[in-house]
Each structure stands twice: as C-alpha cells, then as structure tokens.
Amino acid sequence: MIELQNKRIKIFIIFLFSIFILLILMLIYRMLFVSNKLTTTMANQQLGVVKTVYPRGIFLDRNGIKITGNVKSVDNINYIDYIDPSVAKNIIGDVKIDNKDTTTNAVKGVSGLNKVYNDILSQSQYPFYIMGIRDARSNILSSGNAFIKSVSDPADTQITLTINSNLQSEAEKLLQKYVDEKGYKNIALVLSDVKTGEVLVLASKGSYLNSAVISYQPGSVFKIITAGCALEAGLIKLDSTFNCTGKVTLDGNEKTVCKNGGHGKITLPQAFAVSCNSTFYAINKMLNITDKNGNITGNMALNKMAELNIGTYNNPIKNSFILNYDYSYDFVTDKIYNQKGTFNAALGQGDIQLMPITVNKIISAIANNGIIKEPVLVKEINIMGLKQNIQQNEDQEKTIFSEKTCKDLQVLLRQVCVSGTASGAKTVNKYAAGKTGTAENVDNKSCHGWFTGYFPYDNPKYAMTVLVEEGKSSYNAVKIYNDMLDIILKYDKDIN
Missing domain, CATH: 3.90.1310.10 (Penicillin-binding protein 2a (Domain 2))
Structure with a gap:
C-alpha cells in the first residue's frame, strides 16, 4: 500500500516537473521569437x-x-x-x-x-x-x-x-455685427488701392457666397457713368441747369419721380448730390443714339460699358477677376427701345447688374483721373524659393474717361458727401467723395443699398464700396462705409 502511494507521488512530481519544463520552454520561445510582435501589439493598443x-x-x-x-x-x-x-x-x-x-x-x-x-x-x-x-x-x-x-x-x-489681414478681420467683424443686429441678408465690402488696384479687403457676411463677386442692380450708382458720358461728349457742363418738376412722362404715362413737387431749377452738382431722377432721365435721353426716324439705335452709356468689357443681358462676359462664380456676370441691357428703357438705364435699373468689385474698379478709376487698374488679389507666388510676382501689364491700361471729365466727376462726387445723400455721415462728410445708390429688387423685396467712393477726396488713396443686399436704402450702406472709414483712419495715420 505504501509502495503504491509512493509511486503515485512520484508520478505527480514528474507531471508537475514536466509542466514546469514546458512553461519554461514556452517562455523562452516567446522571448526569442514573439517578443517584438507582442510589444508592438501592446503599444498599438495604447496608441x-x-x-x-x-x-x-x-x-x-x-x-x-x-x-x-x-x-x-x-x-x-x-x-x-x-x-x-x-x-x-x-x-x-x-x-x-x-x-x-x-x-x-x-x-x-x-x-x-x-x-x-x-x-x-x-x-x-x-x-x-x-x-x-x-x-x-x-x-x-x-x-x-x-x-x-x-x-x-x-x-x-x-x-x-494683397489683402491686409488686420483690415480684413476688422471688416468681417463689422459686417457680422450689422448682419446680427439688423438682420441684413448679405453685406459686401471692397477696399482697394487707387494707384495699384490691389485689393486690401474683400469681405462678405450673411451668406456662404462672397457677395463682392455677385452682381446686383447698381441703382443710382450708375449715374456716375451717365454723368461721365454726358460730360465727355460735351452735352452737359458743371454749370448746366435743369428743371425738376418731380414728374416725367414715359411713353405717354406720367410717373412721379420726386416728392413735394420736385427740386425745381437745379444745377448739375446739386442734381448729382441729391440723386435727382428727372435730371438724369433728361441726361440719358441726350445719350441716346437715334436714326433719321427717331428710333433709338444705341446709347453712349451702354457703349461705355462695352468698352469696359462688360457684356449685355443676352451676351454676358465673365468678369476677369480671379474670384468668380460661373453664374454671376456684370451686364447691361442689350438695347434701349423706348422712354421707359431710357429712364431705367439712367437709374441703373432693369437689365443692368454689376458686382461690387466692378463698381469699386469704376470709382477707383475716376479717383485715379481716369486710369483703370484691374483689381488684383494675388501679389506673389513662392514655390520652394522660386518667386513669381503678379503684376498688371502697364501697356494694356485703359482709361474710363478723360482726365478733365474725371476731375468734373470728382467735383460731383464730393458734393454728395458735403451736401447730398451721404452728407449725414460725419467721417464720410469730412474725408470722402462718392455716390449712393438704392436699387429696386425683385418680387417686392427690400431694395439694395449702395455706397461707393474714395478717400481722401483731395488726394485719393483708397477706393471703397459697400453693398447691403435688401438693405432698404443707401443710408445703411453709408453708415457701414462710415464705420469702416473710422477703422481705416486708426491704421493709416497719414490720412489725417
């Protein structure tokens, strides 16, 4: 019996020893052949x-x-x-x-x-x-x-x-403030250097899209072109006078265009300052080109837009600015057929739409005594030390009007800020020259508000344009312009 027990104990010890040897062999195997794999697996579980x-x-x-x-x-x-x-x-x-x-x-x-x-x-x-x-x-x-x-x-x-990131940031905050507080659908602001065309600010708030490169009816901002063409052709002068009765007759139908019986006898600078619609209807009639039977065959203001490479409603031309949307074009009406068409074209209504970047180019050219500088957004490209400067071709520069005509327009534009529709804005009144615009919208929606101008008025350095989509009137555009001008003055001490 004792011998049997000893035998069993011996077998159990041998079994335990065998397991022990097997574990040692497995450990040696893992250490030699599997340790790296296990380490990686454990690390990856933590990474x-x-x-x-x-x-x-x-x-x-x-x-x-x-x-x-x-x-x-x-x-x-x-x-x-x-x-x-x-x-x-x-x-x-x-x-x-x-x-x-x-x-x-x-x-x-x-x-x-x-x-x-x-x-x-x-x-x-x-x-x-x-x-x-x-x-x-x-x-x-x-x-x-x-x-x-x-x-x-x-x-x-x-x-x-070419962007100034500090001014860009300030503009974006300003526009967002107006969108949040006033509920405006979209606001665009363009600021550029008059002498170079370099865009310093291209801000847009309210929509995902950049409203600065979307076209809108320009409203009375277009009167800049109407007045410039008439001055250039010698049809009017700064001392020309007009009679505003407050009403015009369009194709046999009488239309009220000014309140309180109109402005009466009014000079060109006064008419431009208060944006007198009857005066500019009279001026645009002078710009119509007619055949021997009196039929309208063209218009000098529309021809001027073609010279600026702006297409027509039926044949639009894509803007050459580097930022563009495929579906947005500057364009003017294909043809004026009657008095109503003449009236609408004089006021920048109907089939006329311009982008804020284009309007800013126009006002900048007038501030630059007629020399057009295409808006530039990219200054330099540097690829691994190889630099490519992006410059305008000076040989291809165009003029919008003669220097004399631009000098006359500068007088008119300054009058808007001194005694006209933008004179209530303190900083604008002191430093700027420009033109307001209120453009009708489709489906009885609120009007768009515009203000485009340059400053300082006596030594132009910057051109700036503000568009407020569905802003009701130009008043709100002027206010934003004035606030942004205050900001710019803090950065550019030379203006003072």
Missing part, C-alpha cells in the same frame, strides 16, 4: 490618432502674416493647420478631404483661391498623423507621449495676397 494633418501650401497677407498655416492645439498637442484660414474664409475657399486617401490627392480645393491654385498648393503634400499614447479611457496621457507618424516632406509653397 491612437490624435490628429490627421494635411500639409498644403499656405496663404500670407501683404505683410507676410499667415492666413493659413497657423499653429493650433488638440489635447495640448500643437500642430500646424494648413486648411482653416484665420480670416478671409470666402476668399481662401473650401477644400474637400478624402480621409481614406494617403496621397497628394487627399485634399482638393473646391472653391475660392483653394480651387484656383489647387495644383500648386497640393503638390508633394502627403497626410501625416499625430499619434498619442492613451490610458484605459482613451485619454492622451500627456503631450510628452505624443509623436508624429508617417511624416511627409511638404514643399515650401506660399501664396502672398
């Missing part, structure tokens, strides 16, 4: 993607301040954001990101300058990942435990804009 970064060429403002490519933070980890701009969102535009794509095609510009320069911005730019070690609750343990995985070698690509 997580903190942020996927999509390198891309960056945008700078005119002073070298970064608009994209700024440092941001996630989970206390700093990274460079190449996608979201600090300002000028509807200039820079949007991109579409394919999260499954790890090639240079992962990011594609779909609007704005991102679309225009997509090939330049995205070349040799591969996505990379910021990885972090997480705890059991998937929280990053500390910024010291984060690192970059799959690093790309982004090319040094920079696109320098």
